[in-house]
Amino acid sequence: MTALLSPPTPPTAPHRTGPSAADPAALRDAAATGHAAGVRDSAAARARAEPAVDPRIEAACAQACRSIAPAWPLDRAIAVNPHWERIGLPLRRVAARQAVLGGLQVFPPRDQVRAAWEDGRIAARDLDAALARLPAARSAGLDAAAAVAALHERPALPRLPLLVDVLDDDPGGRTRLSWRQAITHQVSQVCAAYFDAHQADWQPERRDGLYAFWRDTLTHDHGIGTLMGLPAIGAALSALPATRERAERWVLGRLGLPPAGWADYLESVLLTVNGWAAWCAYLGWEARLQGAEDGHLRDLLAIRLAWGAILLECRDDAATQRAFAALQVEWARAEARLQQAEAALLADEAWQLAWDLAYQRGLAQRLAIAAAPAASETSVPGQPEAASPPSDRSTGGPPAGLARTDSTPAGAEPAEVQAVFCIDVRSEPLRRAIEARWPAVQTIGFAGFFGLPAAYTPLATAGRRPQLPGLLAPSVEVSERIAATPADFDRPGDARQAPARQARLRRLARRDPWQAGQRWPGAAFSLVEAAGGAYLGSLARWLRPPAAARDRRDAAGLAPQDRAHCRPVLAGLALDERCALAARVLQGMGLDRGLAPLVLLVGHGSQTTNNAQAAALDCGACCGQTGEVNARALARLLNEPAVQQRLRARGHALPPGTAFVAALHNTTTDEIEPFDLDLLDGAARARWDRLQPTLAQAADQVRRLRAPALGLDPRLPHAPLLARLRRRAGDGAQTRPEWGLAGNAALLIAPRARSRGTVLDGRVFLHEHDPAQDPDGRRLEALMTAPMLVAHWINWQYHASVCEPRHYGSGNKLLHNVVGGRLGVFEGNGGDLRIGLARQSLHDGRRWMHEPLRLTVVIDAPAATIERVLAAHAAPRQLVEHGWLHLWRFADAGGFERRAGGRWVPVEA
Numbered sequence: 001m002t003a004l005l006s007p008p009t010p011p012t013a014p015h016r017t018g019p020s021a022a023d024p025a026a027l028r029d030a031a032a033t034g035h036a037a038g039v040r041d042s043a044a045a046r047a048r049a050e051p052a053v054d055p056r057i058e059a060a061c062a063q064a065c066r067s068i069a070p071a072w073p074l075d076r077a078i079a080v081n082p083h084w085e086r087i088g089l090p091l092r093r094v095a096a097r098q099a100v101l102g103g104l105q106v107f108p109p110r111d112q113v114r115a116a117w118e119d120g121r122i123a124a125r126d127l128d129a130a131l132a133r134l135p136a137a138r139s140a141g142l143d144a145a146a147a148v149a150a151l152h153e154r155p156a157l158p159r160l161p162l163l164v165d166v167l168d169d170d171p172g173g174r175t176r177l178s179w180r181q182a183i184t185h186q187v188s189q190v191c192a193a194y195f196d197a198h199q200a201d202w203q204p205e206r207r208d209g210l211y212a213f214w215r216d217t218l219t220h221d222h223g224i225g226t227l228m229g230l231p232a233i234g235a236a237l238s239a240l241p242a243t244r245e246r247a248e249r250w251v252l253g254r255l256g257l258p259p260a261g262w263a264d265y266l267e268s269v270l271l272t273v274n275g276w277a278a279w280c281a282y283l284g285w286e287a288r289l290q291g292a293e294d295g296h297l298r299d300l301l302a303i304r305l306a307w308g309a310i311l312l313e314c315r316d317d318a319a320t321q322r323a324f325a326a327l328q329v330e331w332a333r334a335e336a337r338l339q340q341a342e343a344a345l346l347a348d349e350a351w352q353l354a355w356d357l358a359y360q361r362g363l364a365q366r367l368a369i370a371a372a373p374a375a376s377e378t379s380v381p382g383q384p385e386a387a388s389p390p391s392d393r394s395t396g397g398p399p400a401g402l403a404r405t406d407s408t409p410a411g412a413e414p415a416e417v418q419a420v421f422c423i424d425v426r427s428e429p430l431r432r433a434i435e436a437r438w439p440a441v442q443t444i445g446f447a448g449f450f451g452l453p454a455a456y457t458p459l460a461t462a463g464r465r466p467q468l469p470g471l472l473a474p475s476v477e478v479s480e481r482i483a484a485t486p487a488d489f490d491r492p493g494d495a496r497q498a499p500a501r502q503a504r505l506r507r508l509a510r511r512d513p514w515q516a517g518q519r520w521p522g523a524a525f526s527l528v529e530a531a532g533g534a535y536l537g538s539l540a541r542w543l544r545p546p547a548a549a550r551d552r553r554d555a556a557g558l559a560p561q562d563r564a565h566c567r568p569v570l571a572g573l574a575l576d577e578r579c580a581l582a583a584r585v586l587q588g589m590g591l592d593r594g595l596a597p598l599v600l601l602v603g604h605g606s607q608t609t610n611n612a613q614a615a616a617l618d619c620g621a622c623c624g625q626t627g628e629v630n631a632r633a634l635a636r637l638l639n640e641p642a643v644q645q646r647l648r649a650r651g652h653a654l655p656p657g658t659a660f661v662a663a664l665h666n667t668t669t670d671e672i673e674p675f676d677l678d679l680l681d682g683a684a685r686a687r688w689d690r691l692q693p694t695l696a697q698a699a700d701q702v703r704r705l706r707a708p709a710l711g712l713d714p715r716l717p718h719a720p721l722l723a724r725l726r727r728r729a730g731d732g733a734q735t736r737p738e739w740g741l742a743g744n745a746a747l748l749i750a751p752r753a754r755s756r757g758t759v760l761d762g763r764v765f766l767h768e769h770d771p772a773q774d775p776d777g778r779r780l781e782a783l784m785t786a787p788m789l790v791a792h793w794i795n796w797q798y799h800a801s802v803c804e805p806r807h808y809g810s811g812n813k814l815l816h817n818v819v820g821g822r823l824g825v826f827e828g829n830g831g832d833l834r835i836g837l838a839r840q841s842l843h844d845g846r847r848w849m850h851e852p853l854r855l856t857v858v859i860d861a862p863a864a865t866i867e868r869v870l871a872a873h874a875a876p877r878q879l880v881e882h883g884w885l886h887l888w889r890f891a892d893a894g895g896f897e898r899r900a901g902g903r904w905v906p907v908e909a
Helices: 024-028 035-049 055-066 091-102 110-118 124-133 135-140 144-150 163-167 179-195 210-219 224-228 233-239 244-255 259-271 274-289 296-314 317-332 334-344 346-371 427-437 486-490 497-517 523-531 534-543 575-589 614-618 628-639 641-649 682-710 718-730 778-785 787-803 863-872 874-881
Strands: 417-422 441-446 454-456 476-482 566-571 598-605 659-666 671-675 746-749 764-767 816-819 824-827 856-859 886-890 896-900 903-906
Touching (some): 055 244, 055 259, 055 296, 091 334, 110 346, 124 135, 124 346, 144 346, 163 179, 179 210, 179 224, 179 274, 179 296, 210 296, 233 296, 259 296, 274 296, 317 334, 346 856, 417 427, 427 441, 427 682, 454 628, 476 497, 575 628, 575 641, 628 641, 628 659, 671 682, 746 778, 778 787, 778 874, 787 874, 863 874, 863 886
Parallel strands (some): 417 441, 417 598, 441 764, 454 476, 598 659, 746 764
Antiparallel strands (some): 659 671, 816 824, 886 896, 896 903
16 A cells, blocks of 8 residues: 655655556547646636736635545545545544534534444443543533533534525525525536546537636526526626636625635635535646646636625625625634534544544454463364354454464464565455464565556556555556566567557457447437347346456456466566665565565455446555556566576575465455466475465455355355355445445554454554664654555545545445546436445445544554654644544553653553
């Protein structure tokens, strides 16, 4: 999920992304998105033609736009904290602002907290400890009895109105849509048409920018007046400002609000179209990476403001004066409203902390047991172990399963196999099961892109796809090559390449007319009639999905004879550069010493069908891609004889015969799929064959642990259980193929010995870090400024999707309609663009499968080293100081210390 080979990248500078390289539609449309630069140029030209801007308006608009976090497109899905741009404020203050400015929930809803309290998942001692830790609670006299009583009340959270709200004479929508709803729908439809570069066959003119496009569309919309109950709206459109700059000045000038409150008002305006604002923020994030500016978010703000100007023209003078008076009265009380909300949310902050403490209590006990001596166990490869009791990683409760499944201390015997897994929480149960089966296997937690900062271009395509976390930029290129033997990689101009390229181009070209025909008018009837029986096969697969293995999307368009031999390889690097890259990656993984004869690089990916949010299941960080490309390219690099020879010459401990094998952990079925085994020599292949029973049995054990949460019988024999999971993955009607990263609650940055054998229920990100091998703290700095931020983003995407599903979740997956081919989804046919997770990814129909807990980060490092990182980097420091996550360390005398109030204090036993 993050890199250790380059300096930490500030969290406001992600890499530039483009169309999906593996998606045939994106391969076809790779050049279809070039209008953005032209839009920026025309916007700059308009700005030069405008009169001098008011610096107060400029500052207020810029501040409001900075409050919106980006949302990545569907095929580049990255989990994001929707409050990321607000982490400079304390959590409770952000919660108050969200409530007052947008009517949004940040802390867990009180009904969910009440259920956890009544179920015993939050104990009385957790609530008492939370109240004792909050100085504001002590000052306000909030005690346990008052906190419990608050669970049965609705917090008093006043919401400040916008101009459209006070102008609307039917805000309850008794005879029509409220104007707020109608405006959101109209703006959203315009944005969907404007930003679509992949789905529609006829593209609109975008040369003059989003604001001009909206203005032109609105003046030709003859139905909007009826929708809003304003039959005379056409006359009002003549007053519509011609440019966004004029719209900003016109509306803010007429509102009569003090300039000090403009930024808050404008942020409230953007929250009404938060989904599209987040998309525009993504475009701005991408533009800044190129040293440019993108005006789409400012255009969107001006559009939403200009609607107020239109409505003013539709009202008589008396109504307008009353509306202005009401607006000014309400916003004159804005600061008092915010303070009132912050005080009302004190109980919610206490309950959030109490819930966090309930989980931390069990986590501390489990990690303490990992450090304690235990009775030895034996585990023989090839011998099955009784299935463990089902684990429920989603609902917390009293700690269960604290007994270690393996007591072999790390390093007690030489590792025969080393397996590098992604830090993704879904890897933790599988790692534990493998280690229990065969103690000579050492598993290592590392970023799932394996430190390879690559962009990937498939054979015969122009698409370029980033294969790394969104916080980083690609610096190396991976392409594909047809190679049947290791020697084929070194043959320049191999005659096999051209035929394979041509075959793929032909197969992709044949697919284009068929897909286009499905979008033509009348295709719903004529295409089915023409296709005839061909559609019956598709229907049959929907009604009874086959128990098929994962289909490799990156192999789309390849001829059958080329699939097995088409392999990703690093391109354009000289031998010295390849060696330097290999050395950095090995050092980052801690594999620059003590290498085993066989090293697995195990990426992960999901398997799902008919799922607009499939990329979010593949990875929560690496632009929605699986780890296959990175693992295969890196294994090829590290197996290259010239690279190994050069590394040994430079003093790296790389034993002769060491082999690297790429594999993929299918997180839906818990299968491990190896790649390129035909390139291994006989000794390496024999080691793999010996390992295979261990992997198969460990995977079967994890499937049994996961089965109850998926409604499956864990007592089924191996083959039927695997078949059931495969059919779920291939079922186009399945809304819950797996639970993704639901339940995530902690990040452990420490040697595996700190957690080996501990049952963590698939809730903990595990990243390897040995403080003894990091005396200057540089590796820890990279970990705290990249993977810690990535884990926090994932944690808060799930948190926000549970706590505020209306705006920070994407609603009911059954109603999803993809917008623009890749932009996002509508829930139904309109409304705002939906961001975040669908309800089916968080709720099983009876209960929530994710608890909205803040991430607990536990680090094995000296206190001074951690403090240096916090002092040097604002983002990690703000996350800790403002209550967005918990920071612990392993105490020197045993137990744990937590960071609080700028110092380290012991964690209560």
